[in-house]
Each structure stands twice: as C-alpha cells, then as structure tokens.
Amino acid sequence: MTNKRGSILGKVLTNIILIGIVYAIFFIAVAGRVNGRDVKQQILEKQTALLIDSASLGMSFFIRSANINGFVSDVHIDNNKIFITVDGFVSQSGYPYFSRYSINVKKLKNGFLVSVNG
Amino acid sequence: MSMDKKAQIGEGVWMIYKLLLLSVVAFAVFGVSAFYYSYQINIRNAEAVIMARDISGCLSPNGVLNLDGISKRDYGKIISYCNIGGSQGFYVGVKVSDSNGQIAKLYQGDSGALWVRKLFKSVVLTGNSILDGNSVDIRKIAKFAPGYFKLDFPTLIVYNSKKIVGDIEVEVFVKYEK
Numbered sequence: 001m002t003n004k005r006g007s008i009l010g011k012v013l014t015n016i017i018l019i020g021i022v023y024a025i026f027f028i029a030v031a032g033r034v035n036g037r038d039v040k041q042q043i044l045e046k047q048t049a050l051l052i053d054s055a056s057l058g059m060s061f062f063i064r065s066a067n068i069n070g071f072v073s074d075v076h077i078d079n080n081k082i083f084i085t086v087d088g089f090v091s092q093s094g095y096p097y098f099s100r101y102s103i104n105v106k107k108l109k110n111g112f113l114v115s116v117n118g
Numbered sequence: 119m120s121m122d123k124k125a126q127i128g129e130g131v132w133m134i135y136k137l138l139l140l141s142v143v144a145f146a147v148f149g150v151s152a153f154y155y156s157y158q159i160n161i162r163n164a165e166a167v168i169m170a171r172d173i174s175g176c177l178s179p180n181g182v183l184n185l186d187g188i189s190k191r192d193y194g195k196i197i198s199y200c201n202i203g204g205s206q207g208f209y210v211g212v213k214v215s216d217s218n219g220q221i222a223k224l225y226q227g228d229s230g231a232l233w234v235r236k237l238f239k240s241v242v243l244t245g246n247s248i249l250d251g252n253s254v255d256i257r258k259i260a261k262f263a264p265g266y267f268k269l270d271f272p273t274l275i276v277y278n279s280k281k282i283v284g285d286i287e288v289e290v291f292v293k294y295e296k
Contacts, residue, residue: 019140026145046159054168100172
C-alpha cells in the first residue's frame, strides 16, 4: 500500500515537472515575441546595414552596448551579413549589406566599433 | 510482477503521448502569437537609393562617363565592375543615351524580376489583387514589395573617342528576401 502511494506520487511529480518545463520554454518564447525583442533587433541590424551601405572609406561608427533598443551583447559580420544580438535575442539570419570596402567590427569596453577600410 | 511491468510501460507511453500533445498545442499557440506579433521593417527602397548613388558615382565621377574605358565584357557585370560586394538580390540597369537614343546598356542581376515591381505597382493603384474577381487586402502582400529607385541625370560621355552630351538612367531593383 505504501509502495503504491509512493509510486503514484513519483509519477505525478515527474508529470508535473515535465509539463512545467514545456510551459516554461513556451512562455519564455512567447514573452520574447510580445516584448518585441525581434523588432528591436531588426531596427538595429537594418540601421547598421544602411550605415555600412552608405559609408565612405575611412568612416567608422560606434554601437553602444547600453543601447536605446536594448542591451547589445554581440555584433559580428559573416559573409556580407551583419548579426546583432540584443537583450539575449540571437540573430539567426542577420541582414545583408553591400559595400565596396572591407568592414571590420571591434569589441570595445562599452560597445562595438564598426569601421570601413580599404 | 509481469502485470506491474506492463502497467508501468503503458504508463510511460501514456505520459509521452500527453507530453507530445501538450507540446503540439504549445507550439501551435506560439506559432499564432509569432505570426500576430511579427513585423517586418522594409528598408529596400533606401537600399535602392544608396545603390543607385554608388553606381552613378562609380560610372560618372565628376560628371563624365568614360564608356571607352569600360570593356564590353563588363557591360553585363556593372556592379562587379564597380567593386560592390554583397549585392545579391539587386538588379541594376544603366541606360546611356545621347540625342539620337540609347548607345549602351549596362546591367547586372535578374532583369526579369522587374515585372514583380509592375505587379505590386498595379495592385497598389487598383487596390485589387490581380486574381479575377477577388479583392485581396494589399497589406498582406505589401511586406513582400521590392525596393525600387530610378535616377536620371545628364552627363558628358566619352564614346568612340568623342565627347558627347548625353543622359544616364540608373534603375535599381531590390528583391524581397527573408
């Protein structure tokens, strides 16, 4: 009898924990959407891409980590695309830019320096 | 003992089924919320303007276009000729003409995509979809609208070792790409 109660309790607890994990993942994902983190990330990526598109040789611009659109934790360039991570929201596909110059990103103390070189 | 084992296995299978069902419902709700709250910012028109400016600056610096200095092989690779990298999804068309008409066409990209612009332009003007009979809310397809810009300006052209006054028309089209 004791064994039966113990085993039922164990099963119910396991059920609750697993369901709780699924709900937690679900609510975190939805909260990210509702808070517009993806829109803020889009704004930053596309603004930066336009700046790179229109930049001349020798120009550089600084992206503060403590940004109005959220905390920028990573900026990097890969295959002519700019990727910016905002408030922990990692960029999956980035945004493409075009330029006749080479673009470099350097991490500094308070942000990221994007420079346009020959 | 064997009955207990079967019951335990059945219990485990039932729990997996419940979790799968719960996950499917959770993802369906997430999918709907993602669709409802998603918003695409369209900067393709701005990109088209910048590209047109870059191409015109490359071809006609200081207001002189030296057509003799551009090899005929580069006529179909004008973006590459100007050393602009990362321009996938762009179509650039440059018409060079004098008082007698067009003397050269420089381009790069898929010119067939220009009909997509005509498609969207016609939908915006008429307010209706191109499908017979049915009126579709154009806001649903507006986010797919391509970017477009046309720049027209007079310039001095060096052609066949002669200097002539002519016109350059730069047309840039930016495809929607997710």
